[in-house]
Amino acid sequence: MSLLFNLLLFAFLCCLLEHVNTQSVHRRFEYKYSFKPPYLAQKDGSVPFWEYGGNAIASSENVRLAPSLRSQKGAIWSKQPINFDWWEVDIMFKVTGRGRIGADGLAFWYTTTRGEYTGEVFGSSDQWNGLGLIFDSFDNDNKHNNPYIMAVVNDGTKIFDHKSDGSSQLLSGCLRDFRNKPYPTRAKVEYYLNTLTVYFHNGMTTNEADYELCFRVENVVLPRGGYFGLSAATGGLADDHDVIHFLTTSLHTTQQQGGQQISADEQQKLSQEYQQYQQKLEQQKDQYRKDHPDEVRDKEGEFEDWFESDGQREFRQIWQGVMSLQDTLRDLNKKVDEVIGKQTNSLSLLSAVYSHTQGQPAQPQVPGQAPSQMPSLPIGRHDWDSLVTNNQIMINTVAELKGFIIEVSRKSDSILASGGAGGGAASGINPQFLVEMRDSLNQLKANVAGVTQRITSQPQIAQQACPAVSCVSLTGLLTVVASQLVIMFLYALYKEKKEAQAKKLF
Numbered sequence: 227m228s229l230l231f232n233l234l235l236f237a238f239l240c241c242l243l244e245h246v247n248t249q250s251v252h253r254r255f256e257y258k259y260s261f262k263p264p265y266l267a268q269k270d271g272s273v274p275f276w277e278y279g280g281n282a283i284a285s286s287e288n289v290r291l292a293p294s295l296r297s298q299k300g301a302i303w304s305k306q307p308i309n310f311d312w313w314e315v316d317i318m319f320k321v322t323g324r325g326r327i328g329a330d331g332l333a334f335w336y337t338t339t340r341g342e343y344t345g346e347v348f349g350s351s352d353q354w355n356g357l358g359l360i361f362d363s364f365d366n367d368n369k370h371n372n373p374y375i376m377a378v379v380n381d382g383t384k385i386f387d388h389k390s391d392g393s394s395q396l397l398s399g400c401l402r403d404f405r406n407k408p409y410p411t412r413a414k415v416e417y418y419l420n421t422l423t424v425y426f427h428n429g430m431t432t433n434e435a436d437y438e439l440c441f442r443v444e445n446v447v448l449p450r451g452g453y454f455g456l457s458a459a460t461g462g463l464a465d466d467h468d469v470i471h472f473l474t475t476s477l478h479t480t481q482q483q484g485g486q487q488i489s490a491d492e493q494q495k496l497s498q499e500y501q502q503y504q505q506k507l508e509q510q511k512d513q514y515r516k517d518h519p520d521e522v523r524d525k526e527g528e529f530e531d532w533f534e535s536d537g538q539r540e541f542r543q544i545w546q547g548v549m550s551l552q553d554t555l556r557d558l559n560k561k562v563d564e565v566i567g568k569q570t571n572s573l574s575l576l577s578a579v580y581s582h583t584q585g586q587p588a589q590p591q592v593p594g595q596a597p598s599q600m601p602s603l604p605i606g607r608h609d610w611d612s613l614v615t616n617n618q619i620m621i622n623t624v625a626e627l628k629g630f631i632i633e634v635s636r637k638s639d640s641i642l643a644s645g646g647a648g649g650g651a652a653s654g655i656n657p658q659f660l661v662e663m664r665d666s667l668n669q670l671k672a673n674v675a676g677v678t679q680r681i682t683s684q685p686q687i688a689q690q691a692c693p694a695v696s697c698v699s700l701t702g703l704l705t706v707v708a709s710q711l712v713i714m715f716l717y718a719l720y721k722e723k724k725e726a727q728a729k730k731l732f
Contacts, residue, residue: 252478262471278302279343291458299349301457303340312477323465329364335455349457355382398441422446
């Protein structure tokens with residue numbers, strides 16, 4: 227009988243504990259004790275409901291408590307104390323630096339009074355009354371246990387021990403690395419029913435639910451009506467200490483939430499007032515539409531263009547993605563067509579060259595078929611070396627011809643100048659000039675003969691590489707060039723003579 231009674235008593239206690247543990251918690255976001263981007267700071271640099279000082283800098287995206295410079299300190303504090311007992315704070319921050327070791331760290335505060343902005347304990351005041359959650363990144367005691375997250379509760383009389391990193395004063399803590407992470411790190415601090423719980427997000431993923439328990443401490447008594455704050459400091463080493471958002475949620479038990487509920491009469495009264503306000507607003511809108519029909523029509527159409535539904539937004543984003551993919555595919559198609567066209571032309575030209583080399587007519591390339599296999603070249607390495615030598619000889623010969631032409635031009639200019647100055651001497655050709663021109667032609671003929679002899683002494687590679695019907699010998703080419711030069715020179719003399727005779731008439 228006693229055993230049955232003990233079992234029933236145990237079952238009753240289990241049910242009671244389960245009821246207490248599963249007691250629903252009502253949560254409410256407290257915007258007056260929070261800040262987050264975008265537009266975190268106003269145009270004048272202030273943060274609504276918060277005050278910051280020291281070396282702290284507030285922007286539209288974050289609050290930099292301490293920059294990566296030596297001996298910097300800064301803090302930000304809420305303007306008003308909280309008016310609820312239990313709370314949860316979500317802090318997103320980044321601690322980044324170029325060094326392998328950083329300093330000094332960042333701290334979250336819940337104290338009865340606001341601390342300093344350039345204090346001795348991570349930028350805040352020492353001997354605080356409340357909770358300090360410290361993210362310590364520098365190893366002062368050289369025990370290789372940093373970066374470290376620790377909670378320190380102070381009653382306003384204790385001085386923080388920097389030399390031992392507060393190891394003798396901490397309430398609890400955990401060893402976690404929060405420096406130089408690819409994504410922002412997060413800490414969730416919950417104080418509910420005198421139980422302090424800290425969760426940590428290591429910043430290695432973007433999953434917001436990827437938290438791990440850092441520590442949990444029961445029977446923690448904190449003073450009521452405290453201020454929230456964040457501070458950071460640097461020393462000989464320096465990191466950027468950026469806080470991206472600070473979100474505060476008040477926690478209420480079922481009894482507290484029930485005590486805050488309003489009565490049915492008050493609810494009915496408020497609903498009636500709301501309905502009356504809505505009716506009055508609709509009447510004013512109707513009256514404005516009657517008085518300004520054109521303006522209202524234009525504004526309504528304009529507002530319809532400004533806003534879009536969720537379905538329209540999703541369809542627009544899908545359509546933009548499809549159009550961008552279509553443009554990319556069109557560009558790729560054009561590039562591939564250009565590459566294929568160039569490759570086809572190159573293969574056709576090579577086929578024609580190799581076919582002429584083998585003495586066979588070129589076969590037209592049929593679209594859609596693979597190109598025919600190219601025959602091997604009919605010449606070897608030695609033949610190619612000979613061909614390169616012949617080309618060098620041709621280049622030297624052309625250079626000699628260029629020098630000769632320049633010399634002839636210089637002499638012709640001097641003769642024309644002397645003829646123009648002498649007057650009557652321009653009517654005839656100087657015999658000395660004829661002798662020089664004859665010597666020059668003989669020298670050109672000798673050079674051409676020497677070039678021809680040197681080319682014929684080398685293997686006839688060029689003739690093998692060219693079709694028989696289209697190749698021109700070097701001797702013929704040089705003869706044609708020399709003839710053209712002589713004709714141009716004689717024409718210049720003839721023209722100069724005619725101009726001199728025409729001058730005599732005037």
